[in-house]
Amino acid sequence: MTDNTELLRFTTAGSVDDGKSTLIGRLLYDSKSIFQDQYDQIKDATERRGEEGVNLALLTDGLKSEREQGITIDVAYRYFSTPKRKFIIADTPGHIQYTRNMVTGASTANVALILIDARNGVVEQTRRHAIIASLLQIPHIVVCVNKMDLVDYSQEEYSKIQESFEAFAAKLDVVDVHFIPISALLGDNVVSRSEKTPWYNGPTLMYYLENVHIASDHNFIDARFPVQFVIRPNTDEFHDYRGYAGRLAGGIMKKGDTVTLLPTGFSTKIKQIIGPDGEQDEAFPPQSVTVLLEDDLDLSRGDMIVRENNQPEITQDIEVMLCWFDSSRPLQQRGKYSIRHTTQDARCIVKEIRYKLDINSLHRDLDDKNINMNDIARVVLRTTKPLFIDCYRKNRNTGSIILIDEASNNTVAAGMII
Amino acid sequence: MDYNISHLKELEAESIFILRDVAAQFERPVIMFSGGKDSILIVHLAHKAFYPAKIPFPLLHVDTGHNFPETLEYRDNLSERLGAKLIIGSVEEAIQSGQAVEEKGVNASRNMLQIGVLLSALEKGKFDAAMGGARRDEEKARAKERFFSHRDEFGQWDPKNQRPELWNLFNGRKQMGEHFRIFPISNWTELDVWQYLAMENVELPSLYFSHQREVFERDGTLLADCDYILKRPDEKVFTETVRCRTIGDMTCTGVWKSNASTVEDIIEEVATTRMTERGGRTDDKRSETAMEDRKKEGYF
Numbered sequence: 033m034t035d036n037t038e039l040l041r042f043t044t045a046g047s048v049d050d051g052k053s054t055l056i057g058r059l060l061y062d063s064k065s066i067f068q069d070q071y072d073q074i075k076d077a078t079e080r081r082g083e084e085g086v087n088l089a090l091l092t093d094g095l096k097s098e099r100e101q102g103i104t105i106d107v108a109y110r111y112f113s114t115p116k117r118k119f120i121i122a123d124t125p126g127h128i129q130y131t132r133n134m135v136t137g138a139s140t141a142n143v144a145l146i147l148i149d150a151r152n153g154v155v156e157q158t159r160r161h162a163i164i165a166s167l168l169q170i171p172h173i174v175v176c177v178n179k180m181d182l183v184d185y186s187q188e189e190y191s192k193i194q195e196s197f198e199a200f201a202a203k204l205d206v207v208d209v210h211f212i213p214i215s216a217l218l219g220d221n222v223v224s225r226s227e228k229t230p231w232y233n234g235p236t237l238m239y240y241l242e243n244v245h246i247a248s249d250h251n252f253i254d255a256r257f258p259v260q261f262v263i264r265p266n267t268d269e270f271h272d273y274r275g276y277a278g279r280l281a282g283g284i285m286k287k288g289d290t291v292t293l294l295p296t297g298f299s300t301k302i303k304q305i306i307g308p309d310g311e312q313d314e315a316f317p318p319q320s321v322t323v324l325l326e327d328d329l330d331l332s333r334g335d336m337i338v339r340e341n342n343q344p345e346i347t348q349d350i351e352v353m354l355c356w357f358d359s360s361r362p363l364q365q366r367g368k369y370s371i372r373h374t375t376q377d378a379r380c381i382v383k384e385i386r387y388k389l390d391i392n393s394l395h396r397d398l399d400d401k402n403i404n405m406n407d408i409a410r411v412v413l414r415t416t417k418p419l420f421i422d423c424y425r426k427n428r429n430t431g432s433i434i435l436i437d438e439a440s441n442n443t444v445a446a447g448m449i450i
Numbered sequence: 451m452d453y454n455i456s457h458l459k460e461l462e463a464e465s466i467f468i469l470r471d472v473a474a475q476f477e478r479p480v481i482m483f484s485g486g487k488d489s490i491l492i493v494h495l496a497h498k499a500f501y502p503a504k505i506p507f508p509l510l511h512v513d514t515g516h517n518f519p520e521t522l523e524y525r526d527n528l529s530e531r532l533g534a535k536l537i538i539g540s541v542e543e544a545i546q547s548g549q550a551v552e553e554k555g556v557n558a559s560r561n562m563l564q565i566g567v568l569l570s571a572l573e574k575g576k577f578d579a580a581m582g583g584a585r586r587d588e589e590k591a592r593a594k595e596r597f598f599s600h601r602d603e604f605g606q607w608d609p610k611n612q613r614p615e616l617w618n619l620f621n622g623r624k625q626m627g628e629h630f631r632i633f634p635i636s637n638w639t640e641l642d643v644w645q646y647l648a649m650e651n652v653e654l655p656s657l658y659f660s661h662q663r664e665v666f667e668r669d670g671t672l673l674a675d676c677d678y679i680l681k682r683p684d685e686k687v688f689t690e691t692v693r694c695r696t697i698g699d700m701t702c703t704g705v706w707k708s709n710a711s712t713v714e715d716i717i718e719e720v721a722t723t724r725m726t727e728r729g730g731r732t733d734d735k736r737s738e739t740a741m742e743d744r745k746k747e748g749y750f
Contacts, residue, residue, distance in 0.1 A: 039457035106612065108593045109586045111639045118457040120637060132614055139616035247454045261470040265503035273502065279467045279618065284453065308462055308498045316453045320466040320499070333474055357614055372619050375474070434619045441623035443613045 039118050040246055042143035043170070045126040045134050045161045050147045051178045055216035056110060056123060059238070062223040065112035107137045116242040126157050131391065131406035132357045134161070135446060138168035139432070142246045146175045150183045150213075154196045156392045162197070163391050166204035167353055167408070167448060169425060171249045173201075173209045174240055181215040185228040203394060205425070210244075212237050250317040251427045255283025255291075256344060256420075257337040258374035258430075263322055275306065275322040276331060281374060281429035282422070285323070285337070286314040293329060294336040294346065294420050301326040317429070334376035336420045344420040344430055352433060352447030353389070353424075354411045356403045360440075363403035363411070369444065370436040373419045374429065379438075384412040411447070424448035458646050461638055465492075466499040467618065468597055468634040472579050473499075473506050475622035476630070479579040480537070480572070483509040485521035486697040487654060488583025490528070491643055492634055494652055497532060507581070508535035510571055512564045515542035516678040521697055524655040539571035569605045572629060579622065581632040587639045597636055603627040640695075641720050648713040657694045658716065660708045665690045671704040 044052055059065075110121040122137030124130065138144065144165035148158050165173050175197055183189045190213045201209055212221055213229050214237060220226035223238045235243070263275035285291070289302045304324040305315050315321045323337065331337075338344065356363050364382060371380040387396040389408045396410075403409045424431030435445040455463070469492075472479045481496065483489045496505045509529055513522075529536040541563050544550040549570075550563045572580055586593045596612055598620045613621055622630055635643070647654065664675040666685045673679060675687045692705040693716075710716045 037457050038454065039460045106594050106609070109637070110593065111587045111637075113457075113639070113641070118639075118642070136614045136616050250453070252453055260467070261474045263500055263503050267502075270502050275502075277470050277499070279463065281618075306501070308459075308466065318460060318463050319455065320463040320470070322501075370623075372621070374618075375471075429618060432617045432619065434616060434621065436621055436623060441621070441625065443615075443621045446614065446616045 037113065037115070037117050038246065039120065040143065040241060040244075041120045041122065041141050042145055042241065043122040043124060043134075043137040043141040043165075044145045044147070045124045045137070045157075045164070050126070050149050050157075051216045052123075052126070052147055055145075055147065055176070055178065055214075055222070056121060058216050058219060058222050059119075059121075060110065060112050062219070062238070063112045063114055107133050114238070114242055119241065126161065128160065128391075129406060131160075131164070131408070132355060134164050135168060135355045138164055138170055139428075139446070141168075141170045142249050143172045143174060143241065143244060144170040146173060148175060148177050148193055148197070150177050150179045150189055150193065153193050154200060158197070159200060159393070160391050162201060162204060162206070163394060166206050167355075169205070169428060169448070171208060171246070172244050173206055174237070174244075175209060175211045176216075176237060177211065177213045178216050180213045180220060180226075180229065181218050185213070185220075185226075187229075187231040190232075210234070210240060212240065251282040251429075252284055252316060253282070254342055254344075254422065254427060255285050255289075255337075255339050256281040256374075256422070256427065256430050257285060257323060258376070258420075259331055259333055259335045259337065260375045262332055272328075273324075274328065275324055276337070277320070277322045278375065279320045280315050280317040282317060282427045283339075283342075284314055284316045290340065291325075291337050292340045292343065293331055294338060294343070295418060296330060296335075298327075298329050299340060300329060334374075336374070338420070344422050346418045346420055348415045348418050349383075350413050350415065350419065350421060350433070351386075351450045352411055352413065353450060354403075354409050354435075354445050354447045356405055356407050356409070356445050358437065358442060358444040359405045361437075361444075362405075363407075363409065363445065365401060368438065370438055371413065371415060371419075371433055372436065373421065373433045376419060378415045378417050378419065380413045380415045380435070382411060383414050386410040386412065410450070413447075421449050423450060458642060458649060461635075461642060462495065462498075462646070464637060465495045465634040468620070468632065469496050469499040469581070471620050471622070472581060472632050472634075475620070476579040478575065478577045479507045479581060479632070480510045480575060480577040481505075481507050482568070482580050482582045483511045483525065483536075484583070484697065485511070485517070485525050485655060486583065487643055487647065487658065488585065488635060490652065490654065491638075491647065492581060492583050493528065493532065493534070494647075494650065495634065505532060505534050508537055508575075510537045510539065510568075510575070510577070510580070512539045512568050512571065513541065514564060515540065516676075518655075518657055518674075518694075518697065518703075520655050520657050537571065537575060539567045541567050544570075565605075572605070577629065578624070579630045579632050581634060583635055584633050585638050585640075585643075586636050595633055595636065597633055598622050599631040599633065600624065601629050601631055605629070607631075641717070644713060644717045644720055648717060654713070655697065657697055660691050660693045660711045660715075662689055663692050663705060664688070665692060665705060672707070674703070674705055 108123045112119050124133045124137040146161045177190055177193050194211050213232050214221045221236045259276045260278040263277050265273050292299050303326045305312050306322040367382045371378050385401045387398045387410050388400045422430040431449040433447045434443050437444045544567050545552055584592050596615050664687050665672045666687045693708045710719045
């Protein structure tokens, strides 16, 4: 056991029958992350329900209503680790009525794990998961062609599925796609290599997850530091101390760097960077640090520290791909909402709904302006004050927003800036 | 140059971000301090998040009156060292004044009584955000918990109607009278906590390390012998070398046979064990969804 392992977040989506729970169960079991008492508990529960064997889905479906209905209705987070990496699984349901949960799980993932039943090939649900992975810009996609045992480990079947997925993915904004033939039930190519697939020369799923290169998933080019909180000790020892606390949203900031403050446009230098272990020379995502500046200038939560020659767009008009979450009310044309972007809060008005995106076919419906729960639409917003934005493709932190209903206070939508 | 940080540093950065957002978004936040390693971790992270300023939150401890004396001693020292204000909600007082009724019988526990005392302490202090050390890996209902978890004016949790949480955007808006439970270390596992505490050299209550104690066995779990638990006639007390994996009150915290006397020993033990830490908690064993049921009512 070492404390020097990287953290990898991946998301899975799937329905009852595609073997998703079995696969997760196997990853947890084979990495020794299921504990004996958990195992006994779900074995007991399986028997009480009159089912056979050990229903590994009961491990992830923790809520009463989920266990009653036998479905995952919310994002469940699961953890396991190997000597190389620590993994966080955001396990989400795959049905269209849970798109919002899939989007939530995808928002922070490094890897999307897409499961295909080898008997059925690429189906509507596969396309939906791939589209969501593309919209949310998950950097890596691994397609597991599951239940290979049920198609006699046929290379031909596997290649057909791979070709059909690739043909579809060519229309998407995904770069890194990897295919693995597996049987989650029997363990083929999950943790250890299968003898049944001699024609497959790639890595096992576990090897892939342990080794996929994620160090450059963050944007290390465009320096962005949204101020989260101002630290003012007000003690004799630290009388004039003003520390700007926040998390690097992009780029690298170094002590001595000349920086520009937004929205004021003032210029100053970084005097000191304080991290959790004291002073450090530079800071990069996803570190949380405190920045001290040479000059005493006006700067508070929601403002941003950037570089003079590399600034985000400063604008009140933003265009987003919006996923609507609210079950009680559809998105309102001309509706007013609170908007949060990095650490900044503002209000906004929906100026235009451009089209609704069919997330099974990618078809753009220009006439349907009825945006209900789980729908995805391209929308133009006008905000009450300027936001400091990048497009989502360039930076997931400075390219994302949420909308909050001003009456209910609920988070009603998530948006990716175009 | 590879800009890469270890999983512990990434978890640390995430938790510090949450703690700072709580300070920015809420008016009267409080840390629910149990004296266990998870709440000790939160206090440690809060100290780092706001340095060189003091932690901008008081600590709230719900004292069941059945605590291990070691816990109380540690709590008092910690709050004094950090200059943090300590607020104590007393289950004993609630029982004395008739606001709570003690459970009877051999399995009597004040665990459920903590809910009412906690909620009234939150109300009395007008706290709008209560931070706790719950982790998603602990229990299946907690696996569905948000970082910012909304509670209605009765303190209830509605697991089917939780706010989606995306990216680093946390929504702490609420109506008057409602509050939030905040879980800054949601993504840590038991092993992460221990590895981090070892890395940081954090001082811990002696209960976590192996020691000799008078114990007895009930339903496969070892419990510390004390005046608060009624023993059945066939339950024999014996001396064993044990340690606590979690610290709750004495009536429901199982102790484990263990020779782990340093943090490194504990890490070794946790990394190889086949039982979850809550496996020794009799309060979770009451039913399949005992944790979810308690959480809905306002449990930690």
